[in-house]
Amino acid sequence: MGRAIAVLFAKEGARVVLADIDQESLNETAAHIEAEGGQATTVTANIAKQEDVDNMIKAAVDTFGSLDIVVNNAAGIMDNFKTAGECSDEVWDRVMAVNLTGRSNLCSI
Numbered sequence: 001m002g003r004a005i006a007v008l009f010a011k012e013g014a015r016v017v018l019a020d021i022d023q024e025s026l027n028e029t030a031a032h033i034e035a036e037g038g039q040a041t042t043v044t045a046n047i048a049k050q051e052d053v054d055n056m057i058k059a060a061v062d063t064f065g066s067l068d069i070v071v072n073n074a075a076g077i078m079d080n081f082k083t084a085g086e087c088s089d090e091v092w093d094r095v096m097a098v099n100l101t102g103r104s105n106l107c108s109i
């Protein structure tokens, strides 16, 4: 979904900053956008980490001069439908860090 959103924004003239934990996927999306005449830059980032989110914003400002729109789309990760009793502390913390803290990190920029 993030790739489709980025490609559509670029087609409409936006200069896009692509961010994901998966650099290979970012490279594919950037190549796709550039092949269609658009502009994109990539940042490897885990939205659960405030420092990574700060780097995303810095990349937008450094590369394109400003940040106008944020698409808060990174994964809503799952716990493989474990019951509350089966869910380990590690899985709970990871899901909360990405789905809750990560979203909040991006909303608070």
Ligand SMILES: NC(=O)c1ccc[n+]([C@@H]2O[C@H](COP(=O)([O-])OP(=O)(O)OC[C@H]3O[C@@H](n4cnc5c(N)ncnc54)[C@H](O)[C@@H]3O)[C@@H](O)[C@H]2O)c1
Pocket: 001, 002, 019, 020, 021, 022, 025, 045, 046, 047, 048, 073, 074, 075, 076, 077, 098, 102
């Ligand atoms: N596909 C659907 O039907 C559907 C329905 C409802 C909601 N959603 C939500 O929409 C969003 C996108 O869904 P999708 O189907 O494209 O998911 P997807 O799993 O295909 O893609 C998610 C992307 O997020 C990246 N990612 C994972 N953890 C990350 C992190 N911590 N920081 C940065 N990037 C991270 C992954 O590398 C991947 O590229 C998710 O939040 C999902 O929960 C999807």
